[in-house]
Amino acid sequence: MVRDTDRLLPEGPVRSLDDHLAAGGGRGLQRALTLEPDEVTELVDQAGLRGRGGAGFPTARKWRGVLENAAAAGVAPTLVANGAEGEPGTYKDRVLLEQQPFAFLEGVCIALHATGASAAYVGTKAKFTQPVAALSAALTEVREAGWAGADRIELVLGPDAYLFGEETGMLKVIEGELPLPRVVRPYEEGLFSTATSPNPTVVNNVETFSHLPRIVADGPDGFREAGTEASPGTMLFTVVGDVESPGTYELALGTPLRTLLVDIAGARDIKVVAPGTSSGLITPAMLDTPLDFDAMREAGTGLGSGGYVVYDSSRSIVDVLATLIHFLAIESCGQCNACKLGNGEMDAILASMQRGEATQTDLERMVVRSHTVTDQNRCYLPVGSQALVGSAVDAFVDEFVATVEAGEPTPADLPVPLIEHIDEATGTVTFQERYHLKQPDWSYADQDPGEERLAALRSDD
Template identity: 85%
Template sequence: MTDTDRLLPARPVRSLDEHLAAGGGAGLARALELDPDQVIELVDAAGLRGRGGAGFPTARKWRGVLANAVAAEVAPTLVANGAEGEPGTYKDRVLLEQQPYAFLEGVCIAMYATGAATAHIATKAKFTGPVAALTDAFQQVQAAGWPGADRIEVTLGPDAYLFGEETGMLRVIEGALPLPQVTRPFEEGLFATTLAPNPTVVNNVETFSHVARIVAEGPDWFREAGTEASPGTMLFSVVGDVESPGTYELAMGTPLRTLLEDIAGARDVKVVAPGVSSGVITPGMLDTPLDFDAMRKAGTGLGSGGFVVYDSSRSIVDVLAVLLRFLAVESCGQCNPCKLGNIEMYEVLAKIQRGEATRTDLERMLLRSHTVTDQNRCYLPIGSQALVGSTVEAFVDEFVATVEAGEPTPADLPVPLIDHIDEATGRVTFHERYHLKRSDWSYADQDPGEQRLAALRGEGPA
C-alpha cells in the first residue's frame, strides 16, 4: 500500500479477520483509550474535511452538533450518508463493497467521540452488491461486540437524488419521502420534536472511512498527503469520453489534469462536469489543484469527486440539456421557482436540440437561471444556476450558432448516473431506465401511485 492508497485495498476485504490482520481495529482500540474530546482533537488536528460535497471540517461539525445537543439536554444522533446519486460519482459504493470494516470502525469511533445515542447508515436499496457486503460486515462487527455497533441501524432507501441531500435523507430514515427541509440537521435532526431537536451529525461514507486510520496513525501521518488546507487523500471518479474510466485515490492537491489526462486518458477535452452542483470546467482550468478551496476559487467545485468528461465531438447544448433534465426531474417541487424554473430551462434546451429555438428563447433561459434559487430549501437550484450560467458563459458562441443554424443536435448523450463500473474491463453502466423518469418521480412504464408506494418501502426507484 502506497501513501496514496489509504482507502482502496489491493483486493476487497471480505472478513473481519482480514481487516484485523491488516491493522484494522487499532483506531477503535486507541479511541477507547482516550476521552471523547481527545478523539475529536485528533480528527481536528488531521484537518479532515467532509468528502461528500462542501468540504466542511469534520471535527468542527462534530463539535457543533455536540454543543447543540448538550444545550438541548439530549444525546446527538449520527447518520452515515451512502446514497450517492450525483452524476459521475461512484466511490462510496466502492468503499462499502471493498472495505466496509474501515467504514464501520469509523462510525463506531464517531459515535464514541460525539456520544451519539444511535447511528443510522442510509444507502440505496438498488446498490445490491455494496448492501450485501455492508450487511455481512455489519453482522460480523456486531458479533464481535464492537462498542456502539448494537446501536447502529441500516436504512435502505429509494433511488432519488434528494435521498442524498442530508435533510431529505433524515426524512427517508423517518419513513417519509426525501423532501428537503429548511432547518439543518445540526439544529433539528432525526425524529426531532419541539422538546427534543435531536441534533444530528451527517457525514458520507468516505469521510467516516478515513477516521479509523487517523486515530490509529495520528494527524501527522494523515497530513503526509495532500495540502495544508485540504490534507489527506480522496477518491475521484471519472467517466465519459475517457480511455480508462474508474475510481481513483489521489492526494488532495493533485492537478486535475493528472487525473483526467494522465490517469483516465482524456483526450481533446471540451468540457468537464463535476457533477451537477457546480460550474463546468473548461480546458483552461485543468491545471487547478484537486482541493476544495482551489476549485472554488477557479469558479467551480470539487463536490463529491465525480467528473464527467465530454470531448470536442459533443454538442454543448446536448451536454447542458442532459444534465439540466436530471435536475428538472429530481427537483422535489416544494419550491416552485426551482421545479418550474428547471423544467422551463430544460424545455428551452430541448427546443434548441430540435432546431426550433430563437435567441429570445436563449435569453429566457438565462433569465430563469437568475430566479431558480428563489425560496430554495436545498442546494439543487443553486447547482442548477451555476451549471447553466457557467456553461452558457463559456460557450455562448456555440449556443448562439446552434440556435441560428436551426438544425437538430445529435441529442445522443445518456444521463451519466453510474450504476456500475467494471474494474476488470473498465465498462461503465449508466442508469438504463432514467430516460423514462418523469418530473413527478414516477417512470413512464409504471403507475405513479404504485411507484411512490414502492419508493417509500425502499423497493425501487423514486
C-alpha cells in the same frame, strides 16, 4: 504519489473481519476507546479532515457544533452516514461499502464514541445490492465481535432518488417519509425532532467515516503526509465519459486536475467536464487547478463528491447542458416553485434547442430563469442548475447562439451519466438504462418513449 500506507482503497475487497484486522484494522477503534471523546475529536481536528461528500466542511467543527446544540437542548446527538450517492458521475461510496466495509464501520464506531451519539443510521439505496450485502455481512461480524457501538448502528435502505442524498432528505427517509428537503439543517433539528426535542444530528459521508480509523490509529501527522495544508489526506475520484480509462481512483488532495483526467483517465480531447450537477462546468483552461476544496472553488467550480464526466470536442454544448438540466428538472421535489418551474422551463428550452426550434428570445429566457431558480431554495439542487447554466453560457455563448441561429437538430446522443456499475477488469461503464423513463413526479413511464423522443429531437419538421 500516494503511498500504500496512505491508501483508503484496498488492493482487493476485504471480505472478513479477520482480513481487516490482519491488514492493521481495528487499531483506530481500540485507541479511540482509551481516549476521552473530546480527545478523539481533537485528533480529527488536528488531522484537518474535511467532509468528502461535497462541501468540504471541517469534520471536527461539524461535530462540535452539533454537540453544542445537543448539550443546550439536553439531549444526546444522533449520527447519520450518507451513502446514497446519486450525483451523476459519482461512484465511490459504493466501492467503499463493498470493498472496505469494516474500515467504514470502524469509523462509525469511532464517531459514536467521539460524539456520544445515541444511535447511528447508515442510509444507502436499496438498489445497491452488492454494497448492501457486503455491509450487512460486515455489520453482523462486528456486532458478534462485540465492537463498541456496533449494536447501535442501523442500516436504512432508501429510494433511487437524487434528493435521498441531500442531508435533510436523508433524515426524512430514515423517519419513514419521502426525501423532501427541509429548511432547518440537521445540526439544528435532526432525526425524529419535536418541538421540545430538536435532536441535533451529525451527517457525514461514507468516505469521511472511512478515513477516521487511520487518523486515530496513526495520528494526525500521518494523515497529513498526503494532501495540502488546508485539504489534507487522500480522496476518491471517479472519471467517466470520453476517456480511455474510466474508473475510481484515489489521489492525494492537491494533485492537479490534469493528472487525474489526462494522465490517469486518458482524456485526449477535452471540451468540457461536468463535476456532477452541483458546480460550474470545467473548461480546459482550468485543468491545472489543484484538486482541493478551496482551489476548485476559487476557479469557479467545486471539488464536490469527486465525480467527473468528460465530454470531448465532438459533443454539442447544448446536448451536455440539456442532459444535466433535464436530470435536475426531473429530480426537483417541487417544494420550491422557483426551482421546479425554473428547472422545468430551462429543460424545455434546451430540448427545443436540441430540436432546432429555439429562438434567441428562448436563450435569453433560459439565462433569466437561471438567475431566479434559487429563490427561497430548500436544498442545493437549484444552486447546481444555476452554476451549470451560468458557466456553460459564459464559456460557450457563441456556440449557443450559433446553434439557435442554425435552427438544426443537435445529435441528442448523451445519456444522463448516472453510474450503475464500473467493471474494474474491463473499464466498462454502465449507466442507468431506464432513466429516460423517469417522470417529474419520480414515477417511471409504463412505456418506453425513448425512440419516439429521439426521433422528435432529430426531426427536421
